[in-house]
Amino acid sequence: xxxxxxxxxxxxxxxxxxxxxxxxxxxxxxxxxxxxxxxxxxxxxxxxxxxxxxxxxxxxxxxxxxxxxxxxxxxxxxxxxxxxxxxxxxxxxxxxxxxxxxxxxxxxxxxxxxxxxxxxxxxxxxxxxxxxxxxxxxxxxxxxxxx
Numbered sequence: 001x002x003x004x005x006x007x008x009x010x011x012x013x014x015x016x017x018x019x020x021x022x023x024x025x026x027x028x029x030x031x032x033x034x035x036x037x038x039x040x041x042x043x044x045x046x047x048x049x050x051x052x053x054x055x056x057x058x059x060x061x062x063x064x065x066x067x068x069x070x071x072x073x074x075x076x077x078x079x080x081x082x083x084x085x086x087x088x089x090x091x092x093x094x095x096x097x098x099x100x101x102x103x104x105x106x107x108x109x110x111x112x113x114x115x116x117x118x119x120x121x122x123x124x125x126x127x128x129x130x131x132x133x134x135x136x137x138x139x140x141x142x143x144x145x146x147x
Contacts, residue, residue, distance in 0.1 A: 002066070004073030004128030008081075009062045011125055014118025015055025015084055019048035021111030024095060047087045051115050054084045058122055071130055078126030084119035088112060 023046070058077055065074065072078075091112060098106045 002073065002128070002130050004125050004130060005062050005066065006125070007128060008058055008074065008077050008122050008125030011081060011118045011120070011122030012055045012058035012062065014114055014121060015051050016059065018111045018114035018118055019052025019055070021114060022109040023048065023091065023111040023115075024106055025109055026106045047091055048111065048115070051084045051087055051119070054080050055118065055122075066130075072126065073128050073130050074126040076126070078123045081119045081122030081126060084122065085116060088116045088119065 058080055061074070061077060092108070095106045095108060
């Protein structure tokens with residue numbers, strides 16, 4: 001297995017797992033007043049549906065494609081990782097736009113960060129060079145050819 005493929009699989013698994021984790025916590029600034037809302041947003045309830053789907057697509061594609069020798073592993077996979085990162089930055093902007101003057105405070109949770117890391121790792125995996133035929137894949141034995 002080549003390094004780019006393994007790195008992309010790790011990023012894809014991170015994207016899938018993060019879709020089920022909490023992304024945003026919202027709490028009431030003014031204590032527990034009657035009718036005050038507090039809660040969390042799980043990734044799957046919003047953009048996590050998209051990023052989890054991207055992770056699933058990337059994971060399946062790594063099992064179906066070894067990449068071409070001497071080329072980058074998967075530019076398309078790197079673009080999918082970039083799309084996951086763009087989705088996260090839009091969520092960060094939504095959190096920044098929430099004003100404490102309105103009486104609520106939103107903060108980020110582990111799922112948002114894991115999605116960002118998974119997207120970046122998928123980008124790195126997609127841009128890795130695939131080993132050439134002469135060097136062989138990592139962990140594979142080279143046998144002499146018999147005439």
